[in-house]
Amino acid sequence: MAVHLAKGTRDFLPPQMRHRLAVMDKVRAVFERYGFEPLGTPAFEREETLTGKYGDEGEKLIYRILKRGEGGREGDTDLALRYDLTVPLARVVAMNQDLRLPFKRWQMAPVWRADRPQRGRFREFYQCDADIVGTTSPLADAECLAVCSDSLTALGFTNYVIHLNDRRILRSMARMAGAHVRETTVLTVVDKLDKIGADAVSAELREAGLDDEGLARLWSILNIPAGHHDTLDKLAEHLDDEGRVGVTVLHEVLDLALAMGVPAERLVVDPTLARGLDYYTGPVFETVVTEPKIGSVSGGGRYDGLIGMFSGQPIPAVGVSLGLERLITVMEELGMVGANTTTADVLVTIHAPEQRAYALKIAATLRVGGIRTELFLEDKKLKAQLKYANARGFRWVAFAGPDEEAAGAVTLKDFVGGVQRTVSLQDAASSIDL
RNA sequence: GUGAGCAUAGCUCAGUUGGUUAGAGCGUCGGAUUGUGGUUCCGAAGGUCGAGGGUUCGAUCCCCUCUGUUCACCCCA
Numbered sequence: 001m002a003v004h005l006a007k008g009t010r011d012f013l014p015p016q017m018r019h020r021l022a023v024m025d026k027v028r029a030v031f032e033r034y035g036f037e038p039l040g041t042p043a044f045e046r047e048e049t050l051t052g053k054y055g056d057e058g059e060k061l062i063y064r065i066l067k068r069g070e071g072g073r074e075g076d077t078d079l080a081l082r083y084d085l086t087v088p089l090a091r092v093v094a095m096n097q098d099l100r101l102p103f104k105r106w107q108m109a110p111v112w113r114a115d116r117p118q119r120g121r122f123r124e125f126y127q128c129d130a131d132i133v134g135t136t137s138p139l140a141d142a143e144c145l146a147v148c149s150d151s152l153t154a155l156g157f158t159n160y161v162i163h164l165n166d167r168r169i170l171r172s173m174a175r176m177a178g179a180h181v182r183e184t185t186v187l188t189v190v191d192k193l194d195k196i197g198a199d200a201v202s203a204e205l206r207e208a209g210l211d212d213e214g215l216a217r218l219w220s221i222l223n224i225p226a227g228h229h230d231t232l233d234k235l236a237e238h239l240d241d242e243g244r245v246g247v248t249v250l251h252e253v254l255d256l257a258l259a260m261g262v263p264a265e266r267l268v269v270d271p272t273l274a275r276g277l278d279y280y281t282g283p284v285f286e287t288v289v290t291e292p293k294i295g296s297v298s299g300g301g302r303y304d305g306l307i308g309m310f311s312g313q314p315i316p317a318v319g320v321s322l323g324l325e326r327l328i329t330v331m332e333e334l335g336m337v338g339a340n341t342t343t344a345d346v347l348v349t350i351h352a353p354e355q356r357a358y359a360l361k362i363a364a365t366l367r368v369g370g371i372r373t374e375l376f377l378e379d380k381k382l383k384a385q386l387k388y389a390n391a392r393g394f395r396w397v398a399f400a401g402p403d404e405e406a407a408g409a410v411t412l413k414d415f416v417g418g419v420q421r422t423v424s425l426q427d428a429a430s431s432i433d434l
Numbered sequence: 435g436u437g438a439g440c441a442u443a444g445c446u447c448a449g450u451u452g453g454u455u456a457g458a459g460c461g462u463c464g465g466a467u468u469g470u471g472g473u474u475c476c477g478a479a480g481g482u483c484g485a486g487g488g489u490u491c492g493a494u495c496c497c498c499u500c501u502g503u504u505c506a507c508c509c510c511a
Contacts, residue, residue, distance in 0.1 A: 057509050323511025386471040401469055
């Protein structure tokens with residue numbers, strides 16, 4: 001029994017797989033409702049495609065693939081598993097400059113990260129992405145927020161909040177705190193605010209080299225309560241020119257998202273939201289659910305410089321990514337998962353070896369009639385076959401003994417009402433109402 | 435990369451202050467007369483008590499190492 005899964009990976013048995021597919025179907029329906037088109041890319045990319053895009057922390061988590069042959073034995077790598085779906089998209093856009101812009105694509109696929117697994121975190125997980133390439137219009141940013149909100153609503157979530165900020169606001173904020181301190185240091189510490197509290201944040205920042213004046217300026221910004229335009233107005237008073245550009249853009253994105261139907265209480269401007277990925281340049285956002293505490297279920301933002309890293313031609317883009325397993329973990333905890341049902345609706349029994357040919361005919365007839373039909377594959381008593389049907393969650397059982405066969409009929413039993421009736425073979429499919 | 439906990443049947447867990455045949459519930463399989471499920475009853479299969487080493491007359495139980503796993507930090511979906 002020394003058989004194990006690779007760390008951070010999982011099998012999905014039929015009940016889980018059904019649920020995953022149902023979730024993906026709902027999200028995909030939302031993506032397509034907004035006009036996003038499907039895209040597929042390889043599981044692995046050339047190493048240099050992925051490196052230098054995610055920042056130091058992210059880069060460490062990239063799975064690299066050894067070279068085939070001699071180089072591999074020496075530890076050389078030249079390929080890497082995709083870390084997200086955004087960088088591969090940027091590569092696709094750079095390689096297909098005849099794409100008509102704006103290009104809107106969705107993609108749902110596994111990505112891999114060499115992380116230490118824990119609750120809601122895996123080494124292989126699915127991202128559900130929707131991105132808009134080729135426009136700087138804040139309409140695109142707002143649409144990503146709307147898609148995110150609609151997806152969560154479609155899945156039945158009611159307790160999520162999308163936190164919105166802007167990379168330029170964050171940069172400006174760090175600058176106001178003290179130009180001599182590294183921006184990322186400030187943002188990393190600030191990001192921990194809700195976890196470790198204000199005092200600990202101050203202590204860490206002072207340790208990082210912030211003086212009292214800088215700290216005071218920083219806190220006057222961080223203490224601005226999360227909200228809507230009021231938050232942005234106050235932010236503008238404390239930031240420099242670049243920060244105010246971010247503020248202006250967020251005013252617009254916020255208005256547009258609300259106009260697109262994102263509920264006001266599900267969207268909030270949050271000056272403390274920082275995002276780690278290097279490639280973001282403008283608005284950034286992250287969705288958290290208030291009930292089970294489990295990181296974020298979705299994240300995204302604008303990355304106007306990424307595609308240019310591949311093609312030299314700067315092409316703006318913005319996108320949102322939903323984490324499938326995060327969504328599912330939350331849904332499971334909240335009891336949002338539906339009942340477990342079999343794939344087929346009807347089980348056709350084989351009454352006795354003499355009726356086997358007739359049973360096959362029944363199954364074939366039902367299938368032609370569009371009914372999802374499973375045939376019992378073993379030689380067992382009717383009782384055992386019914387037990388099987390019940391245990392597996394079939395709603396209907398079809399059986400035919402010598403009497404039915406002689407009459408060209410079939411008996412259909414509905415487990416729900418416990419009633420059964422015998423109908424002609426032609427009428428069988430239409431007699432099953434689900 | 436850092437820290438802590440856990441590891442007994444397919445699953446969830448008991449248990450032995452170290453002592454002859456390690457238990458339960460659920461699940462699985464079979465049975466309760468002739469062509470009928472869910473409930474009930476009866477029965478069966480299934481464990482080298484994570485792996486290796488040590489202490490001991492004797493270890494599933496104590497010690498060490500390893501592996502797996504969970505949770506937290508970092509970071510993130």
